[in-house]
Amino acid sequence: MRRSSTFLYSVLCFGYAFLYLPILVLMLYSFNNARLATVWGGFSTRWYSALLENAQILDAALLSLQIAVVSATVATLLGTLAALGLNRMGRYRGRTLFTGMIAAPLVMPEVITGLSLLLFVSLQELTGWPSSRGANTITIAHITFSMAYVAVIVQSRLASMDHSLEEAAMDLGGRPFAVTLDITLPLVAPAMAAGWLLAFTLSLDDLVISSFTSGAGASTLPMVIFSKVKLGVTPEINALATIIIGIVTVGVLIAGWTMLRQQRVNPGH
Amino acid sequence: MxxxxxxxxxxxxxxxxxxxxxxxxxxxxxxxxxxxxxxxxxxxxxxxxxxxxxxxxxxxxxxxxxxxxxxxxxxxxxxxxxxxxxxxxxxxxxxxxxxxxxxxxxxxxxxxxxxxxxxxxxxxxxxxxxxxxxxxxxxxxxxxxxxxxxxxxxxxxxxxxxxxxxxxxxxxxxxxxxxxxxxxxxxxxxxxxxxxxxxxxxxxxxxxxxxxxxxxxxxxxxxxxxxxxxxxxxxxxxxxxxxxxxxxxxxxxxxxANFFGQINVFDATVVASDDHFLTARLDDSNTEIRTRDHQRLAPGTRCSIGVRPEKLLISTEAPAQDGYTVTRGVVEDLAYYGNRSLYRVRSQNGRMIQVSAQNYQRSSELLLEWDDEVFLSWHSECSVVLSQ
The missing domain is CATH 3.40.50.300 (P-loop containing nucleotide triphosphate hydrolases)
Known part of the structure; x- marks a missing residue:
């Protein structure tokens, strides 16, 4: 017993080291005083102040946030509507086909999605809308693919929900639309929130599709980082990465904490 | 509305x-x-x-x-x-x-x-x-x-x-x-x-x-x-x-009948019938039973007579009253529940019959034992003719 548990512990340690050591090294080097990323030159926060003065990176970060918020919100709306249509409108012709088609973008290679969206936004030159390629077209592209994720998440929640809850509301005098507002939406709200967060993250770190659909002048944060890395990693990027990791960690902790609290208040669910 | x-x-x-x-x-x-x-x-x-x-x-x-x-x-x-x-x-x-x-x-x-x-x-x-x-x-x-x-x-x-x-x-x-x-x-x-x-x-x-x-x-x-x-x-x-x-x-x-609790079924052959009564001969004991029925089954028709376990009387001596149908059997199994006892009796043609009896008398010993020969009887009013 003892021996096997020692073995298991070392496997566990190696596993976690493999996952987290690179990130720790990256964070450590963001405090490196030296210009070269590979040599330790003493502790310093100079790269953080340099980062705050780098307008290009700050602009890109702001643009990325904007695109992520807008696209996640619209994708959540559309994805929820799609899920409701697939799950709560009874049986109709083509439902199975639509269900399959909504999940297809999840498994489609990004390059192909990007290419097809590029062709799609090129229509802009014909129709004149949107007025130019850039943040608008990136947002539209992000909505298109993240909507599928939201739809799948909300749909699985709807499928596991007791249909008699909605029937009970209808039985008590709720018209179909009121029932959706009173019962269905509040109960799928956690799934919608999860979908929004997923859409937000997908949009925030998307590089391929953004590159295909962006025009001149609109560079998202991943695009800027990627272009900078091609010229060699600077400690500035490390500092940026450390900040992002910090924000993500705080976000995950808050989400976990609220979910735990909700479970304690409402143990059945 | x-x-x-x-x-x-x-x-x-x-x-x-x-x-x-x-x-x-x-x-x-x-x-x-x-x-x-x-x-x-x-x-x-x-x-x-x-x-x-x-x-x-x-x-x-x-x-x-x-x-x-x-x-x-x-x-x-x-x-x-x-x-x-x-x-x-x-x-x-x-x-x-x-x-x-x-x-x-x-x-x-x-x-x-x-x-x-x-x-x-x-x-x-x-x-x-x-x-x-x-x-x-x-x-x-x-x-x-x-x-x-x-x-x-x-x-x-x-x-x-x-x-x-x-x-x-x-x-x-x-x-x-x-x-x-x-x-x-x-x-x-x-x-x-x-x-x-x-x-x-x-x-x-x-x-x-x-x-x-x-x-x-x-x-x-x-x-x-x-x-x-x-x-x-x-x-x-x-x-x-x-x-x-x-x-x-x-x-x-x-x-x-089976959906609502237990029922014992006796096979029988119709002897005579009119609008209100049916007379049939039980395969079991060859005794004749006269019971209320409106189906007017033709003589010679096979039918089933159902009797609920609690309607059956179990005794070691043949009951003397009129209007009772009597058959015989051997106690195969018994379960004592305090307020009542459940007997499983094997009838003469080998069919298992369940009898549920209230324990009216107070006794520290069982009144009936395994392998006792018993008479089973029921009032004709208590039986029902079941369609097959």
Whole structure:
């Protein structure tokens, strides 16, 4: 017993080291005083102040946030509507086909999605809308693919929900639309929130599709980082990465904490 | 359809009194007219007609897949009938959507809204009626009293026990003062002790409010204790409709007889029959039995005579009274329950017969033992001729 548990512990340690050591090294080097990323030159926060003065990176970060918020919100709306249509409108012709088609973008290679969206936004030159390629077209592209994720998440929640809850509301005098507002939406709200967060993250770190659909002048944060890395990693990027990791960690902790609290208040669910 | 003032006070007629179904002058409160529901080729409910009277506690009983739930869902409006009409209080509601029917339902899963407090759950129906807030609060408080939950008004359903959730579901369904309350397996999710308590509470409540109840269940005991009348359903059709004692004492077929507890079946051959009586010879003992029957079976026809275990007398000496049918057997097994004993007796032609006997006398020893030769007898009035 003892021996096997020692073995298991070392496997566990190696596993976690493999996952987290690179990130720790990256964070450590963001405090490196030296210009070269590979040599330790003493502790310093100079790269953080340099980062705050780098307008290009700050602009890109702001643009990325904007695109992520807008696209996640619209994708959540559309994805929820799609899920409701697939799950709560009874049986109709083509439902199975639509269900399959909504999940297809999840498994489609990004390059192909990007290419097809590029062709799609090129229509802009014909129709004149949107007025130019850039943040608008990136947002539209992000909505298109993240909507599928939201739809799948909300749909699985709807499928596991007791249909008699909605029937009970209808039985008590709720018209179909009121029932959706009173019962269905509040109960799928956690799934919608999860979908929004997923859409937000997908949009925030998307590089391929953004590159295909962006025009001149609109560079998202991943695009800027990627272009900078091609010229060699600077400690500035490390500092940026450390900040992002910090924000993500705080976000995950808050989400976990609220979910735990909700479970304690409402143990059945 | 719904009356915003709630002027329709329940209990006007009181609970069902007497036997309205035997009175041809009575108007049915709920009427199903050759109702059918087909899913593809399969008929879940097959050309069913039924009259239920005001204040009845009517139970539809059947095994799973017999169509009883589909029937209930058609009454609630969740399933559209393939054919036939549904009338409630003289109004055809076949095409009325569920949110406009004067009917409320208590679901098997209770379907208590998990994101609302007990109070909000109960108030939901009245809110949809757009009643003034003060009136809603008043009626919710009243209803909480009725189901004995006032102390739990602010709780969320996740913090309730099964029995409490059941009461919330019941209160929520009753708050709109429906003409008919539909209950889908109301007691199935409760444990045995709670079930017995709730059973009586349901009956009292129904008596108090005078609302017509239609209960669907697969549990014959539940059906027997609750119902004014029972409709036994099988393969989408009603096979017998009657009071609990009618379906128990005079089952129309072997299927129904077996559905309500145990029954011993003796094979026999018809000797003679007229409009009221049938005489048959038991294969077992060659004794003749004369019993009430209206089927007019031709002499020579094979038939089955059913006798409930508690109707059989077991004794070591042949009973002397008239009007009794007697057969013989050997005690194979016995179980002592204190208040009664259950005997399994092997009859002369090898068939097992169950006898349930009350232990009238006090004795520290068993009056009958294994392998005792016994006489089994029953009054001819107690047997029933079962169709095969």
């Amino acid at each position: 719904t009356d915003p003032t709630g002027a329709k006070t329940p209990g006007q007629g009181g609970a069902c009194s007497g036997t309205p179904w035997k009175d041809p002058g009575q108007h049915p409160f709920i009427e199903l007219q050759s109702l059918s529901k087909r899913f593809g080729d399969f008929a879940a409910v097959d050309d069913v007609s039924l009259k239920i009277y005001r204040g009845e506690l009517f139970t539809i009983l059947g095994g799973s897949g017999c169509g009883k739930s589909t029937l209930l869902r058609m009454l609630a409006g969740f399933e559209q009938p393939s054919a036939g009409r549904i009338l409630i209080d003289g109004v055809d509601i076949t095409d009325t959507p569920p949110y406009e029917r004067p009917v409320n339902m208590m679901f098997q899963s209770y379907a208590v809204f998990p994101h609302m407090t007990v109070e909000q759950n109960i108030a939901y129906g009245l809110k949809k009626e757009k009643l003034p807030k003060s009136q809603i609060a008043e009626r919710v408080a009243e209803m909480l009293q009725l189901v004995q939950l006032p102390q739990l008004a602010k709780r969320k359903p996740g913090q309730l026990s099964g029995g409490q959730s059941q009461r919330v579901a019941l209160a929520r369904a009753l708050i709109k003062r429906p003409k008919v309350l539909l209950l889908d397996e109301p007691l199935a999710a409760l444990d045995k002790k709670l079930r017995e308590e709730t059973q009586f509470e349901l009956m009292n409540l129904q008596d108090q409010l005078g609302i017509t109840f239609v209960v669907v269940t697969h549990d014959q005991e539940e059906a027997m204790t609750l119902a004014t009348r029972i409709a036994v359903m099988d393969a989408g059709k009603f096979v017998q409709i009657g009071t609990p004692s009618e379906v128990y004492e005079f089952p129309a077929s072997r299927f129904i």
